[in-house]
Amino acid sequence: MKILGICGGIGSGKSTACELMVDKLGCVARIDADKLAHCVYEPGSQSIRDIVEEFGKDILQSSSSSNEDGGSNDTAEIDRQKLGAIVFSDPKAMSKLERIVWPHVRAKIEDRIAEITSEYQSKSTMSENEIIIVEAALLLETDWHDMLDGLWVVQASPSVAVKRLMENRGLTEEEAMVRIRAQQKRRGFGSSAECKDCLSDELRDEIDRGVVTAVVRNDGTLDELQEALGKTLSDTAALKR
Secondary structure, eight states: OEEEEEEEOTTSOHHHHHHHHHHTTOEEEEEEHHHHHHHTTOTTOHHHHHHHHHHOGGGBOHHHHTSTTTTOSTTOOBOHHHHHHHHTTOHHHHHHHHHHHHHHHHHHHHHHHHHHHHHHHTOSSOOSEEEEEEEOTTGGGTTOGGGOSEEEEEEOOHHHHHHHHHHHHOOOHHHHHHHHHHHHTSTTTOOOOSSTTOOOHHHHHHHHTTSOOEEEEOSSOHHHHHHHHHHHHTOGGGSOO
């Protein structure tokens, strides 16, 4: 069983790409790391205790922070809006949060990989491609590369990404650009280009170092994306081992 990481900026269509990999191209399963991350915030979890220790009790929901023990019991819940206001305005705070959360998310991903592998091995039918997809927006920054057999980046030009965000999420053009520019500061994203074959210097560096094994451009239709994914899947260089 191979483990393939797929990441990409907001509006790139990485989730659609992951769905196509399983539904149309015969991969075994998809793990959405961003959804698993929400489980990390479950009341009573160690991660909540670690987050409160770092950011203080003020980031707990009012009903939790009003408890006599300061919200440290098993019912304490994070107020995501309060925490978001802190970390999205301060890159250093965001880094602190990620250092707390990511190890917990990785543990959940590894548990899920083991579950999927066990279920697959007990089945009588085999998949066309024995690959588990791990989807995470910021997979490049997690340093989980040791558990991956390949890492693909899905890219779309800014104009296409803005259009998708406006149509699919109801954002204004300005709101969409703010989110895109924020991600462009993250590792491996750099400044996206409008031209089809252009790559940022940051992304080229990730490719040269063997971290990123393929880049899939997604500026067109669903059929074109599926075709691009299929071609990449058949490229032996797109997987490390």
